[in-house]
Amino acid sequence: MSATTIASTRHGVSHRVENFTESVIREMTRLAMEHDAINLAQGFPDFAAPDFIKEAAIQAIREDVNQYSVTWGDPALRQAIAAKYQRIYHMPVEPDRHVTVCCGATEAMISTLIAVLNPGDETVIFEPFYENYGPDSILSGAQPRFVPLRPSPAGWSFDRDELAAAFNARTRAIIINTPNNPTGKVFTRAELEYIRDLCVRWDALAITDEIYEHILYDGRQHLPIATLDGMQERTITISGVSKTFSVTGWRIGWALAPEALANGIRKVHDFLTVGAPAPLQIGAAHAIDHGDEYCRRLAGEYAARRARLVPPLQAAGFNCQLPEGAYYVIAGIERFAEPGDGADTAFARRLVRETGVAGVPGSSFYHDPRLGQSQIRFCFPKQDATLDAAVARLRRLAPRR
Numbered sequence: 001m002s003a004t005t006i007a008s009t010r011h012g013v014s015h016r017v018e019n020f021t022e023s024v025i026r027e028m029t030r031l032a033m034e035h036d037a038i039n040l041a042q043g044f045p046d047f048a049a050p051d052f053i054k055e056a057a058i059q060a061i062r063e064d065v066n067q068y069s070v071t072w073g074d075p076a077l078r079q080a081i082a083a084k085y086q087r088i089y090h091m092p093v094e095p096d097r098h099v100t101v102c103c104g105a106t107e108a109m110i111s112t113l114i115a116v117l118n119p120g121d122e123t124v125i126f127e128p129f130y131e132n133y134g135p136d137s138i139l140s141g142a143q144p145r146f147v148p149l150r151p152s153p154a155g156w157s158f159d160r161d162e163l164a165a166a167f168n169a170r171t172r173a174i175i176i177n178t179p180n181n182p183t184g185k186v187f188t189r190a191e192l193e194y195i196r197d198l199c200v201r202w203d204a205l206a207i208t209d210e211i212y213e214h215i216l217y218d219g220r221q222h223l224p225i226a227t228l229d230g231m232q233e234r235t236i237t238i239s240g241v242s243k244t245f246s247v248t249g250w251r252i253g254w255a256l257a258p259e260a261l262a263n264g265i266r267k268v269h270d271f272l273t274v275g276a277p278a279p280l281q282i283g284a285a286h287a288i289d290h291g292d293e294y295c296r297r298l299a300g301e302y303a304a305r306r307a308r309l310v311p312p313l314q315a316a317g318f319n320c321q322l323p324e325g326a327y328y329v330i331a332g333i334e335r336f337a338e339p340g341d342g343a344d345t346a347f348a349r350r351l352v353r354e355t356g357v358a359g360v361p362g363s364s365f366y367h368d369p370r371l372g373q374s375q376i377r378f379c380f381p382k383q384d385a386t387l388d389a390a391v392a393r394l395r396r397l398a399p400r401r
C-alpha cells in the first residue's frame with residue numbers, strides 16, 4: 001500500500017508521523033544484511049564488549065535482578081553516574097535530583113524534548129545532524145531551525161552570525177552533539193562559550209548529546225557545556241554506555257538536568273518505557289565505577305581505527321578529512337557519482353549491491369536532502385579485518401566518466 005493510500009483513510013498514521021521517514025541508518029543495516037555487505041553504516045562495534053561490564057550484568061541476572069528497577073534508574077547506577085561526572089568533569093550531579101536513566105541516549109533525547117518543548121517553540125540544530133533530532137523535534141511539536149556546519153581544512157565550523165540569527169524569542173533550546181555525529185567535529189571551548197552567551201541572552205536551554213565523550217583524537221579533551229559558567233541551570237546533558245563500552249544493544253543512557261526539568265523528563269520517561277533494563281543497569285554501574293582506565297585507552301584504540309579507514313578512503317578518491325572525535329567520517333563522493341537529486345542514495349545503494357560496503361547517504365543528515373547529495377557517511381567502530389576488507393573493496397571503485 002502506498003503512503004498516500006494510508007494517509008487518505010481515517011485510520012492512517014497521524015499527521016505528526018507522516019512528517020518524517022523511517023531511519024535511513026537502520027534501513028542501510030537491513031540492506032547490508034540482505035546483500036551480505038560490510039556494514040559501515042549504522043554506528044556500532046563488531047567487536048566484543050569488555051569482560052568487566054559483561055560479567056557484572058551476568059552476575060546481576062544470576063542474583064535475580066530481573067524486575068523493574070526504580071523508574072528513573074537503579075540507585076547504584078545513578079550514584080555511579082553522578083560520581084563519574086564529579087570525578088572527571090568536576091560537575092556537581094545529585095543522583096536523586098538530577099539523573100534520569102533511560103533506554104539509551106535516544107530515549108533520553110526524546111524524553112527531554114517532549115518534557116521541555118511546547119508546540120510553537122523552536123529548536124536550533126546544527127546541520128549535518130544526527131538523524132533523530134529532526135523527528136524528535138517534530139514529535140515534541142517544536143519547529144527546528146538549522147544552522148550549517150561547513151567543512152574547511154581547519155575542520156567543520158559554523159558561522160557565528162548565522163548561529164546568532166537562528167535564535168529568537170521562540171527559541172527554547174539548542175541541540176548540541178559533541179563529539180559530533182556525523183562530522184566528527186569537537187566543539188571548542190570558545191564555540192561553546194559563544195553558544196552559552198546566546199543561550200543566556202535568549203533564555204534558551206542547551207540540550208547536549210555527549211554519547212561520544214570518550215572518543216576524541218589528537219589530544220582533544222571533552223568539555224561538557226554544563227560546566228561553563230551560567231550553564232548548569234540551563235543544560236540537559238545526555239550520554240550513555242552504548243558507545244563507550246561497546247554495548248549499543250543494552251539501551252542504557254541518561255539525562256542530567258536541573259531538578260525541575262529532571263522531574264518532567266522522569267514523567268515522560270516513566271510513561272514511555274517505565275525503565276531501562278534492570279540487570280544491565282547494574283552492569284553499567286559497575287563499568288562506570290571501574291572504567292576510568294578503560295575510558296582513557298579508548299581514544300587511542302579508536303585513533304588506530306581512524307587511521308585504518310580514513311587515509312585509505314582519501315587515497316581511494318573520497319573527499320574527506322580526519323574526524324576530531326566520534327567514529328564517523330563524512331566522505332565526499334564527487335569523484336564517483338554525478339551530482340544531482342538523490343545521487344547519494346543511489347550511490348549508497350549501488351555501493352551495497354555492487355561493492356559490498358554499506359554507508360549512510362549524506363541526505364539523511366540534512367533537512368533538505370539536496371545538501372547531502374554528494375556525501376556518504378562511513379563508521380569505523382570495527383575490527384581491523386573488517387576495515388581492511390572494506391578498504392580493499394572501496395579501492396576498486398571506478399571513478400565516474
Ligand code: GLN
Nearest residue numbers: 025026041042043044181
Ligand atoms: N548512533 C548510531 C549511528 O549514527 C546508531 C544509530 C541508531 O541506529 N540508533 O549510526
